[in-house]
Amino acid sequence: MTELDETEFKRLLAAKGLTLDESGFAAALQGARNLKAEVARVAACHKAHADKKS
Amino acid sequence: MSSAADLSLSEAAAAMRSGALTSRGLVEAVLQRIAARQRLHAFTHVAADALAQADAADAWLKRGEDPGQLCGIPIAVKDLIDVAGQPATSGSRALAGRIATGDADVIARLRNQGAVLIGKLATYEFAMVGPDMNLAEPPARNPWNLAHITGGSSSGAAAAVAGGLVRLAIGTDTGGSIRSPAAYCGCVGLKPSYERVSRSGAFPLSPSLDHVGPLATTVAEAALALDTITEGGNWRPASALVGQSIEGLRIGLARSWFADDPKASPELIRAMDEAAATFSMLGARVSLIELPDYAPYQAAASVILHAEALAEHAALIAKKQSAYGRPTLQCLAFGAVITDDDLAMARRAVTPLTLEMMDAMANVDVMLTATTLSPALPFSAFDGEKAVWTPMRTIAFNLTGQPALSLPCGFENGLPLGAQLVASIGSEDLLCQVGHAFEQATDHAVQRPLF
Numbered sequence: 001m002t003e004l005d006e007t008e009f010k011r012l013l014a015a016k017g018l019t020l021d022e023s024g025f026a027a028a029l030q031g032a033r034n035l036k037a038e039v040a041r042v043a044a045c046h047k048a049h050a051d052k053k054s
Numbered sequence: 055m056s057s058a059a060d061l062s063l064s065e066a067a068a069a070m071r072s073g074a075l076t077s078r079g080l081v082e083a084v085l086q087r088i089a090a091r092q093r094l095h096a097f098t099h100v101a102a103d104a105l106a107q108a109d110a111a112d113a114w115l116k117r118g119e120d121p122g123q124l125c126g127i128p129i130a131v132k133d134l135i136d137v138a139g140q141p142a143t144s145g146s147r148a149l150a151g152r153i154a155t156g157d158a159d160v161i162a163r164l165r166n167q168g169a170v171l172i173g174k175l176a177t178y179e180f181a182m183v184g185p186d187m188n189l190a191e192p193p194a195r196n197p198w199n200l201a202h203i204t205g206g207s208s209s210g211a212a213a214a215v216a217g218g219l220v221r222l223a224i225g226t227d228t229g230g231s232i233r234s235p236a237a238y239c240g241c242v243g244l245k246p247s248y249e250r251v252s253r254s255g256a257f258p259l260s261p262s263l264d265h266v267g268p269l270a271t272t273v274a275e276a277a278l279a280l281d282t283i284t285e286g287g288n289w290r291p292a293s294a295l296v297g298q299s300i301e302g303l304r305i306g307l308a309r310s311w312f313a314d315d316p317k318a319s320p321e322l323i324r325a326m327d328e329a330a331a332t333f334s335m336l337g338a339r340v341s342l343i344e345l346p347d348y349a350p351y352q353a354a355a356s357v358i359l360h361a362e363a364l365a366e367h368a369a370l371i372a373k374k375q376s377a378y379g380r381p382t383l384q385c386l387a388f389g390a391v392i393t394d395d396d397l398a399m400a401r402r403a404v405t406p407l408t409l410e411m412m413d414a415m416a417n418v419d420v421m422l423t424a425t426t427l428s429p430a431l432p433f434s435a436f437d438g439e440k441a442v443w444t445p446m447r448t449i450a451f452n453l454t455g456q457p458a459l460s461l462p463c464g465f466e467n468g469l470p471l472g473a474q475l476v477a478s479i480g481s482e483d484l485l486c487q488v489g490h491a492f493e494q495a496t497d498h499a500v501q502r503p504l505f
Contacts (some may be wrong), residue, residue, distance in 0.1 A: 017372055
């Protein structure tokens with residue numbers, strides 16, 4: 001999984017109409033990266049369940 | 055000097071019916087208590103018509119009508135839940151000046167029983183993140199040590215109950231927002247089964263995970279409150295088994311969920327082991343159980359929560375973004391990275407994760423684990439710039455929808471610790487039976503902070 005980069009995160013925030021100042025953006029970027037890691041964990045969980053069934 | 059504010063709900067109800075106490079007298083005592091303990095910052099609004107509500111309850115009882123045990127009892131409400139005629143800001147400047155035009159379903163049920171809706175309680179902004187020192191209202195403070203947080207987001211509710219302002223408050227819980235402040239402040243918090251209590255009229259954070267429930271001084275009072283606010287249907291009364299022996303009940307101690315985490319304090323582990331020993335002494339059959347790994351539950355719930363929260367706030371952000379607190383806006387921003395496919399995948403994980411949890415608990419009646427892994431942090435741990443997450447074991451049961459009860463189980467450096475009991479959906483009666491037995495066998499719940 002490639003790490004979410006700043007440009008992409010700025011684009012996503014703009015699409016949602018969200019504006020953050022510089023330090024707010026840095027904190028949110030870190031949180032967003034952590035959340036993307038949680039998405040990967042959910043995917044791994046699905047894979048584990050599928051492997052268990054097969 | 056004793057105060058009517060310290061009477062239990064059953065004592066106050068009996069005194070009102072015998073004529074030894076009026077609701078007006080009780081409410082006056084509670085109003086005095088609220089005024090005397092303002093430094094807790096638990097209340098954001100005290101109802102101007104509190105005494106009029108009390109008089110109406112007195113008249114109701116005088117006529118011989120008895121709508122229920124909560125008639126004339128003052129109850130406070132988290133400011134995320136609408137109470138007609140009272141401010142409803144969800145702790146945010148973005149809703150400053152908003153007055154609720156109607157009652158949330160849960161409030162209508164309480165009002166129909168003659169409860170006195172005495173005021174609104176501090177909340178983390180939109181139940182999202184806190185404490186934030188820069189909101190319109192200061193954050194609630196922990197009654198055991200004012201330099202420490204209450205936890206949240208039902209921050210004022212836990213401070214008000216543990217601080218002796220009211221016996222009963224109504225809060226909301228999306229990831230632990232009833233249970234963690236209850237644990238940090240030393241009171242009882244009961245997150246009911248999903249959809250047992252209506253969420254209508256409560257500002258949504260994440261509708262798939264949101265629950266409305268009580269915080270109370272005792273388990274019996276939490277059970278009584280839950281029975282009052284339960285929607286129709288075939289839910290067994292939470293109070294039905296309170297006071298019955300727990301001999302022979304099977305309690306599974308999920309010790310690895312807290313003891314294997316380096317963030318768990320030694321005192322918390324010791325308190326939990328003592329709690330398990332207490333249940334054994336009461337005749338329950340206590341065994342160690344292994345629950346599934348906590349991380350996938352937290353992961354799926356976090357994805358759902360952030361995606362749904364941002365969707366819920368989209369319209370208000372478009373109009374009032376500058377009025378949001380900085381930590382809340384940052385936290386909402388996380389959700390921008392969740393795609394529709396990510397959300398769908400997280401939602402698809404709910405059923406297998408729930409089945410896995412039920413399977414792990416199949417041979418026990420009630421599961422015992424920690425609510426939080428340590429006591430409440432000091433305010434100084436929060437710099438106001440970014441969120442500080444405190445370790446909890448709560449959000450898994452927002453995902454599975456199982457009922458969960460947090461109750462005091464000890465202290466660390468003068469700050470409360472909380473144990474959590476979890477059962478199958480609809481088994482609040484078992485939770486309250488077991489929780490009440492523990493409360494009666496220990497002195498954790500009767501200890502009160504000094505003022």
